[in-house]
Amino acid sequence: MSGEAAEAATQESATQEFAGPEAATRESAGPEAATREATPPEAAPQEAAPRDATVLHSLDGGVSWITLNRPEVMNAVTWEQRERIIALLAEASADPAVRAVVLTATGRGFCAGADLRGTPAPARERVPGDVARTIRLGAQRLIAAVLDCEKPVIAAVNGTAAGIGAHLAFACDLVLAADTAKFVEVFVRRGLVPDGGGAYLLPRLVGPQRAKELMFFGDALPAADAERLGLVNRTVPGGELEALAKEWAGRLAEGPTRALALTKQLVNASLDGDRASAFAAEAAAQEINMTTRDANEGVASFVERRSPEYRGR
Numbered sequence: 001m002s003g004e005a006a007e008a009a010t011q012e013s014a015t016q017e018f019a020g021p022e023a024a025t026r027e028s029a030g031p032e033a034a035t036r037e038a039t040p041p042e043a044a045p046q047e048a049a050p051r052d053a054t055v056l057h058s059l060d061g062g063v064s065w066i067t068l069n070r071p072e073v074m075n076a077v078t079w080e081q082r083e084r085i086i087a088l089l090a091e092a093s094a095d096p097a098v099r100a101v102v103l104t105a106t107g108r109g110f111c112a113g114a115d116l117r118g119t120p121a122p123a124r125e126r127v128p129g130d131v132a133r134t135i136r137l138g139a140q141r142l143i144a145a146v147l148d149c150e151k152p153v154i155a156a157v158n159g160t161a162a163g164i165g166a167h168l169a170f171a172c173d174l175v176l177a178a179d180t181a182k183f184v185e186v187f188v189r190r191g192l193v194p195d196g197g198g199a200y201l202l203p204r205l206v207g208p209q210r211a212k213e214l215m216f217f218g219d220a221l222p223a224a225d226a227e228r229l230g231l232v233n234r235t236v237p238g239g240e241l242e243a244l245a246k247e248w249a250g251r252l253a254e255g256p257t258r259a260l261a262l263t264k265q266l267v268n269a270s271l272d273g274d275r276a277s278a279f280a281a282e283a284a285a286q287e288i289n290m291t292t293r294d295a296n297e298g299v300a301s302f303v304e305r306r307s308p309e310y311r312g313r
Contacts, residue, residue: 055084056106062099062253062312063246064092064151071107074160076115077168082138086145093150099253099312101149102245103172104156111165113186114139139164139196146171147268150261152252156245157181157223158238164196170231171201173264176245177223178238183231188218204271205231256294257312 056067066088068075077085085103092098105111146153146168155172162184169175169183185202187194194215202211206229214221226232236244252260262285270278289295294310301308 054078055081055088057088059098061250062097063249064088064095064098064101066101066103068105068111070115071105071109073115074109074112074162075105075107075165076109076112077142077164078115078117079138082114082142086142089145089149089153093148096257096312098151099255099257100249101151101153102156102249103146103153103168104242104245105158107159109159109165110155110157110161110181111168112160113163113165135195139167143167143171143197143201150264151257152260152264154245154249154252156241157183157232158241160184160220162186167194167196167198167201170205171197174248175232176241176248177226177232177235178241179223179235180238181223181226181235182220183214183223183226184220185215185218188215205229254310256292256298256308256310258292258294259289259298262289 054068054070056065056069058065066085068077068081070076070078070081089101092101142164152174153172155169155175155177157169157175157177159178159180160182161169162182163186166183166185169177185194185198187198193199198215199211202214205211206214210229221229221231223232223235227235234244266278266281266285269281273281293313294308297310298308
């Protein structure tokens, strides 16, 4: 069973625990998901409408808001939602009008993991390589899209983030959480290996021992404890989450966008390389950044003793 398909099997457990008895009707994907990604049955006849309904998108003041909208299943993410999020993040990178991104959700859950219900019958018997390919093209692409987005991405975690949902939040540049939110490494509950970049992200955020504790036991981690460990930047009452996300995103949207993109790239890369590589990348980034209008505006405003006016260029 693939990591993505197996994570779908955890949804019954995760959503029963956090969403209530009605979640017991959810179906697991089963081993066949290793050879073919699932397409929710309701999406087949009219692809555009479900996509637009289950991933809300708006651009407000230079901030791209991406909102998962399947509250009835704690925003367990489908194949179509995943592809839509990846596309929106790519558009944000390329669009000068977008200066920051907020990733959030409706209802009581941020994302309960992957939902691969309605998987079609496999076209052939599964063979070695199918599972790894499914992971590479699925969960890992989603996490990479967040890490590689050229605009700063804020996660506004309104509720439970489990499995790939937790990793989706941890991949963001800044994480805000409602005080009722929980983070759960659900994989171990079904005897599974974490996927979606979890074993890459968590040790870099909290160290190997803490990462192993979270992944070995699969206990729900309250938002306050997640903040204490460094997984969350700020925890606030649920009613204040959207306002804080707007405030932080607004500040980012007024900043030097290209400098922020290069800073994000430097910080992310520094965790994987040596000092010499990091220093060389830093010098190259500064060289590139000094060709931007915002960098020159920042220097000029300092010399002229005034507030800078950044344009994202």
